[in-house]
Amino acid sequence: xxxxxxxxxxxxxxxxxxxxxxxxxxxxxxxxxxxxxxxxxxxxxxxxxxxxxxxxxxxxxxxxxxxxxxxxxxxxxxxxxxxxxxxxxxxxxxxxxxxxxxxxxxxxxxxxxxxxxxxxxxxxxxxxxxxxxxxxxxxxxxxxxxxxxxxxxxxxxxxxxxxxxx
Amino acid sequence: xxxxxxxxxxxxxxxxxxxxxxxxxxxxxxxxxxxxxxxxxxxxxxxxxxxxxxxxxxxxxxxxxxxxxxxxxxxxxxxxxxxxxxxxxxxxxxxxxxxxxxxxxxxxxxxxxxxxxxxxxxxxxxxxxxxxxxxxxxxxxxxxxxx
Numbered sequence: 001x002x003x004x005x006x007x008x009x010x011x012x013x014x015x016x017x018x019x020x021x022x023x024x025x026x027x028x029x030x031x032x033x034x035x036x037x038x039x040x041x042x043x044x045x046x047x048x049x050x051x052x053x054x055x056x057x058x059x060x061x062x063x064x065x066x067x068x069x070x071x072x073x074x075x076x077x078x079x080x081x082x083x084x085x086x087x088x089x090x091x092x093x094x095x096x097x098x099x100x101x102x103x104x105x106x107x108x109x110x111x112x113x114x115x116x117x118x119x120x121x122x123x124x125x126x127x128x129x130x131x132x133x134x135x136x137x138x139x140x141x142x143x144x145x146x147x148x149x150x151x152x153x154x155x156x157x158x159x160x161x162x163x164x165x166x
Numbered sequence: 167x168x169x170x171x172x173x174x175x176x177x178x179x180x181x182x183x184x185x186x187x188x189x190x191x192x193x194x195x196x197x198x199x200x201x202x203x204x205x206x207x208x209x210x211x212x213x214x215x216x217x218x219x220x221x222x223x224x225x226x227x228x229x230x231x232x233x234x235x236x237x238x239x240x241x242x243x244x245x246x247x248x249x250x251x252x253x254x255x256x257x258x259x260x261x262x263x264x265x266x267x268x269x270x271x272x273x274x275x276x277x278x279x280x281x282x283x284x285x286x287x288x289x290x291x292x293x294x295x296x297x298x299x300x301x302x303x304x305x306x307x308x309x310x311x312x313x
Contacts, residue, residue: 001233001254002167002277031167034234068167071282099167099279099290122169122277124233124258134254135169137277137291147257 002031002068002097003123003133003150004038006160008116013164014054016114017091022057023048024085024111026104027095028067034125035150036162038117039095043163047093050166060085067100073107086111118159123147168197168280169252170289170304171204171272176215179248182269183221189269190225190243191216192259194232194251200280200287202305203272204250212250212271223248231255238262275299 008016017023025044032039041063048061062082066072077083086092092111094101098119105113121136124147134147138157141148154161183189191209198204206228213223227241232255246267249259253274260268276292276299286303289296 001231002169068279069282097167119167119277122252122254122274124254125235126258126261127235128261132257134257135274135276135293137293145257146261147254 001034001123001125001131002099002119003121003131003153004032004035004097004117004119005150005154005157006038006116006162006164007118009160010050010164010166013093013114013116014051014056017051017056019055020057021091022059022089023051023091023093024059024089025051025061025093025095026067026100027061027063028097028100029063029065032067032096032100032117035131038162043095047095047164050164059089067094067096067103070103070107073103077107116164118157120150120153120157120159123150167277167290168200168287169254170275170278170287171198171201171252172275172304173203173208173272174270176212176219179212179269179271180216180219180221183216183246183248186221186246186267188222188224188244189216189246189248190227190241191223191248191250192227192229192232192241192243194230194255195228196231197280197287198232198251198255198272200285200304209250212248216248233258235262278304 027039027044029040044061048058052058093114120138123133126132131150132147133153193209194204232251235258249270256270275296278288278290280287289302292300
């Protein structure tokens with residue numbers, strides 16, 4: 001399971017987006033959801049609601065089971081309603097891992113991608129410890145054999161855990 | 167993104183099992199399956215070779231994601247488990263079954279992408295010690311672990 005944290009808090013996100021942005025939120029419902037709810041249906045719905053309450057135009061919130069498979073993304077983009085949303089949008093917020101971001105960048109090159117995630121490595125979902133990072137792709141992290149809970153990784157790296165909140 | 171794994175040679179696994187008569191094979195059906203180091207087919211191959219080399223496979227368990235620990239509930243296993251998963255799956259299984267002896271068949275090289283159209287995974291972010299394999303595709307032609 002791929003472990004992803006959040007780079008920005010909500011205030012930084014809203015400050016970054018231009019007031020006339022038309023926003024599409026796209027999320028992965030597997031690893032990103034299991035990283036303390038960084039992605040997934042609920043996180044997508046909540047972020048869309050918050051942005052809309054703050055006056056931004058939300059053109060859609062799309063959730064895929066996986067966003068790291070090109071063929072899955074292309075199949076979804078074949079759907080007319082989603083294609084229209086993507087063509088109408090100016091900004092895309094991917095609640096996905098790094099590969100998901102790259103897939104979006106390749107498939108939807110006209111959109112400005114707002115990179116809100118930071119993929120930190122590989123891990124597992126423990127029944128007692130929650131999401132645990134076991135292998136890091138971040139050089140500054142030195143991990144013990146049993147890994148580190150993702151919440152501690154967020155603290156160590158100065159990143160944010162879970163979904164956007166006010 | 168997927169974890170990229172490479173199978174260790176069968177001889178290595180047999181060495182680890184030199185004093186073991188009965189095992190359960192536990193195989194991950196997601197990332198490891200994409201890399202040819204897990205899934206049902208690789209598990210069946212490994213079972214065949216273990217049985218032929220004096221290690222009796224008394225159980226085979228296919229788990230969608232070994233790294234989601236709750237999916238391990240309900241798995242029946244012997245004292246020794248031969249695990250076809252990535253390093254995160256290994257830690258997940260060790261935590262779930264602290265009294266079991268777990269023998270991993272795979273090395274985890276890093277993180278990458280998978281293309282269902284070509285059926286291959288590519289190593290994008292190698293872990294320390296595997297930097298020279300960046301960009302390599304898996305399953306590799308070296309199928310020694312399941313030959």
